[in-house]
Amino acid sequence: MTETRRLHSFNRPLLLKIIGMLALVAALLWAAWVSRELTEPHQQIVTVRLAETIAGFVDAEARGQQDPEASQARVLAFLQASERAVAEMGTNGRVVLVGEAVLAGDAPDATDELRARIARQLEQGGRQ
Secondary structure, X not given: OHHHHHHHHHHHHHHHHHHXXXXXXXXXXXXXXXXXXXXXXXXXXXXXXXXXXXXXXXXXXHXXXXXXXXXXXHHHHHHHHHHHHXXXXXXXXXXXXXOOOOXXXXXXXXXXXXXXXXXXXXXXXXXX
């Protein structure tokens, strides 16, 4: 029994050092993770050519030989759909800049995505 006590008293400082070292490593890993989370940008910035997209649609409507009231209704529906599409694109930390209004540098252009979302909005509006 005396031998067992000696082993416990001998191992206790070593055990405390090991636990302390593990706690230090865990604290350093946690600090590194927190630092990375705080320094990494969580926003994605994209641009869209909204005026160009709207102007293209309005020009196509103006060239068409259609009823002015029906054409006006389609333009209004397109404008509402484009507003909803831009709002939808600007979620989850994504920033959407209108390319005609800002100098965005090398921000990716998401105009094709905008057009697809507008088309989807128009399709959904037609079914409701």
